[in-house]
Each structure stands twice: as C-alpha cells, then as structure tokens.
Amino acid sequence: MTQNDVCILIPTLNEEDAIAGVIGEFKRMGFDDLLVIDGHSQDRTRERAEEAGARVVVQRGRGKGQALKEAFSLIEAEQIVMIDGDGTYLPGEVGHLLEPVLAGKADHVMGNRFGNLEPGALTRLNSAGNRLINFFFRLIYDVPLSDILTGYRAFTREGVRRLDLTMEGFEIETEMTVDSVKKGLAIAEVPITYRPRATGTKTKLNPLMDGARIVATIYRMAKTHNPLFYFGLMGSFFGTAGFILGLYVLREWITTRTEHIPLTILTALLIIVGFQLFFMGILGDAVASMHREALREIYRNRKER
Ligand SMILES: Nc1nc2c(ncn2[C@@H]2O[C@H](COP(=O)(O)OP(=O)(O)O)[C@@H](O)[C@H]2O)c(=O)[nH]1
Ligand SMILES: [Mg+2]
Structure with missing residues (x-):
C-alpha cells in the first residue's frame, strides 16, 4: 500500500482524550499525512493532535x-480517508476501507458499523434511529446500503471533486451518500467495528434534532433523484385529505340532504392539487432520468478524452 498518497482526515470538537491515540495508531502504520480539522475545541485537542504529529487546521465556521468541506479543499492526496476523532472507529481497519479504492473498484467506500457493532456503541435510540433512517434511504434511493451515516469512509480525490456538498452540520454524511448515488460514483460498503465512546466523553449529536434534520435532508434531496416519491408523497397527503373530506360531505348529503358548499369546494381543490402533484412527480421522473443519462454520457466522454 502507498501510505504516502493517502490523507487521513479527522474532524474534532473537544476530543482531547481520544485524538492522540487515533493519530498515533495511523502514524505507527506509516501514514504521515494527517489533517485534523478542529471545530474550535475548548480543551487541549489541538495541542494533543499537534504533539501526536498531525497538521491541525481550525475550521472557519461551525459544524462537522x-x-x-473546508478540509476537502485543502487536501491534494490521491486518496482520502475520513475518520472521527473520538476513538469509536479502529484505525487498524483502514486497510479494509482503502482496498476497494486502491483496486480502482470504488470512488467512495463506506464503513458499515452494523458489521461489528460492539455492545453499547449505539444507544437504543440511536440504533433505532439509524435503522429507520437507513430504511427510509433505501426506500427512496433503492440502493442497498446498510449504514449511510457512518463516519469512517475512504474516497478517491476524483470522487470528492465530483460531490457538491452544502450541509454544515451532521447532515453531511447523508449528503455525501445521497450525492454519491446521484452522481453515479462507484460506492462500496465494507463491514467495520464500532466501539462505544470512552466513558465521560460526550457526543455532539442530538439524536432527535439531528435525526429530524437528517430525515428532512433525505426527503428534500429526493426531489431531483426520485421526484415520483417526493411529489407523490405530498400528493397523496392532499389526495387522502380530499378523499376523507369528500366521504364526509357525501355522507351528510345522503343521510340528511345537507349541502356543505364550502367543504365541497375544498374537497375538489384538495383532490385536484393531489393529482397535480402526482403528475408533477411523473414529469419530474422523466426529467430526472433524462438528466441522469445526459450526466452519464458527459462523464463517459470526459473519461475517454
Ligand atoms: N471540526 C468539527 N468536528 C466536529 C464537530 N462536531 C462534531 N465533530 C467531530 O465529528 C466526529 C463525530 O462527532 P460525534 O459527536 O462523535 O457524533 P456521533 O459519532 O454521530 O455520535 C467527532 O470526532 C467529533 O469530534 C464540529 O462542529 N466541527
Ligand atoms: Mg462519535
């Protein structure tokens, strides 16, 4: 393996207990290009990282x-590995992640934590949330990935270059995964170990708030990838509401001959809007598949040149 062409990228925020250990293990394996991107830690994270031999950059803004995003713009290595600085992933498994990248089989390799999830590594809430989110992702994007929120990944530089990332917070993993699918990057998933955080250290992720943001991101990004789902879901809300209201109006008229004129108008409107959204989904679907074909063609041409 050519450790010299690999940059190990580690985002940290208050990880003074774990960061030196993570960096040390990579150093022992011969990796020399380590970049810690720090989120204005208020403990000794930056000092520990520098002592351990990493290059440390303080991010300009906030959020993972x-x-x-900022770190990617600084990296020139051919392969990039990202790993959390909290010691929950094993540096020793980096070979599993790099293997598909080095073999030219993937531009984006994702470490699947459910491969070897140690007891207590995910709280019950986080485990249920992760499984739900992965299920929702597979439903919309129809790609068999088991752990879209993993924090241990390997990329080719070309893979990173092709991604358009906009999210500032913990939605970034979702965006990396979804955009890779959209762009048609070769994605591989390999099983990895996930350990509990060291006792006393705290996650910065808020399961409910961040979970809701992640689900919203998955849904929002479906607008251009699976418009039929995106608009269809909205359309079926309107349609169902109209149908239920319509049943009520009809029953009133049949049983007591009462006419609810405004409600009747509302029923009609809801049903019409529901159908329109649904047709928007069908149109969007056609546009999306044409766009996908065009993108594929453009990329093929660029590769051949
Ligand atoms: N640079 C930077 N790193 C962050 C930020 N928030 C979290 N991290 C780091 O990102 C990694 C994952 O965060 P963590 O809180 O462990 O989330 P979890 O693994 O999803 O529970 C850890 O190494 C954190 O130190 C941030 O705002 N900026
Ligand atoms: Mg963590």
Missing part, C-alpha cells in the same frame, strides 16, 4: 459539515 462545514469542517469537512
């Missing part, structure tokens, strides 16, 4: 997403 902003940090990773």
Whole structure:
C-alpha cells in the first residue's frame, strides 16, 4: 500500500482524550499525512493532535459539515480517508476501507458499523434511529446500503471533486451518500467495528434534532433523484385529505340532504392539487432520468478524452 498518497482526515470538537491515540495508531502504520480539522475545541485537542504529529487546521465556521468541506479543499492526496476523532472507529481497519479504492473498484467506500457493532456503541435510540433512517434511504434511493451515516469512509480525490456538498452540520454524511448515488460514483460498503465512546466523553449529536434534520435532508434531496416519491408523497397527503373530506360531505348529503358548499369546494381543490402533484412527480421522473443519462454520457466522454 502507498501510505504516502493517502490523507487521513479527522474532524474534532473537544476530543482531547481520544485524538492522540487515533493519530498515533495511523502514524505507527506509516501514514504521515494527517489533517485534523478542529471545530474550535475548548480543551487541549489541538495541542494533543499537534504533539501526536498531525497538521491541525481550525475550521472557519461551525459544524462537522462545514469542517469537512473546508478540509476537502485543502487536501491534494490521491486518496482520502475520513475518520472521527473520538476513538469509536479502529484505525487498524483502514486497510479494509482503502482496498476497494486502491483496486480502482470504488470512488467512495463506506464503513458499515452494523458489521461489528460492539455492545453499547449505539444507544437504543440511536440504533433505532439509524435503522429507520437507513430504511427510509433505501426506500427512496433503492440502493442497498446498510449504514449511510457512518463516519469512517475512504474516497478517491476524483470522487470528492465530483460531490457538491452544502450541509454544515451532521447532515453531511447523508449528503455525501445521497450525492454519491446521484452522481453515479462507484460506492462500496465494507463491514467495520464500532466501539462505544470512552466513558465521560460526550457526543455532539442530538439524536432527535439531528435525526429530524437528517430525515428532512433525505426527503428534500429526493426531489431531483426520485421526484415520483417526493411529489407523490405530498400528493397523496392532499389526495387522502380530499378523499376523507369528500366521504364526509357525501355522507351528510345522503343521510340528511345537507349541502356543505364550502367543504365541497375544498374537497375538489384538495383532490385536484393531489393529482397535480402526482403528475408533477411523473414529469419530474422523466426529467430526472433524462438528466441522469445526459450526466452519464458527459462523464463517459470526459473519461475517454
Ligand atoms: N471540526 C468539527 N468536528 C466536529 C464537530 N462536531 C462534531 N465533530 C467531530 O465529528 C466526529 C463525530 O462527532 P460525534 O459527536 O462523535 O457524533 P456521533 O459519532 O454521530 O455520535 C467527532 O470526532 C467529533 O469530534 C464540529 O462542529 N466541527
Ligand atoms: Mg462519535
């Protein structure tokens, strides 16, 4: 393996207990290009990272997403590995992640934490949330990935270059995964170990708030990838509301001959809007598949040149 062409990218925010250990293990394996992108830690994270031999950059803004985007623009290595600085992933498994990238089989390799999830690594809430989110992702994007929120990934530089990342916070992993699918990057998933955080250290992720943001991101990004789902879901809300209201209006008229004129108008409107959204989905679907074909063609041409 050519450790010299690999940059190990580590986002940190208050990880003074774990960061030196993570960096040390990579150093022992011969990796020399380590970049810690720090989110204005208020403990000794930056000092520990520098002592351990990493290059440390303080991110300009806030959030893990902003940090990773900024870091990607600084990296020139051919392969990039990202790993959390909290010691929950094993540096020793980096070979599993790099293997598909080095073999030219993937531009984006994702470490699947459910491969070897150690007891207590995910709280019950986080585990249920992760599984739900992965299920929702597979439903919309129809790609068999088991752990879209993983924090251990390997990329080719070309893979990173092709991604358009906009998210500032913990939605960044979702965006990386979804955009890779949209752009047609070769994605591979390999099983990895996930350990509990060291006792006393705290996650910065708020399961409910960040979970809701992640689900919203998955849904919002479906607008251009699976418009039939995106508009269809909205359309079926309107349609169902109209149908239920219509049943009520009809029953009133049949049983007591009462006419609810405004409600009747509302029923009609809801049903019409529902159908319109649904047709928007069908149109969007056609546009999306044409766009996908065009993109594929453009990319093929560029590669051949
Ligand atoms: N640079 C930077 N790193 C962050 C930020 N928030 C979290 N991190 C780091 O990102 C990694 C994952 O965060 P963590 O809180 O462990 O989330 P979890 O693994 O999803 O529970 C850890 O290494 C954190 O230190 C941030 O705002 N900026
Ligand atoms: Mg963590």
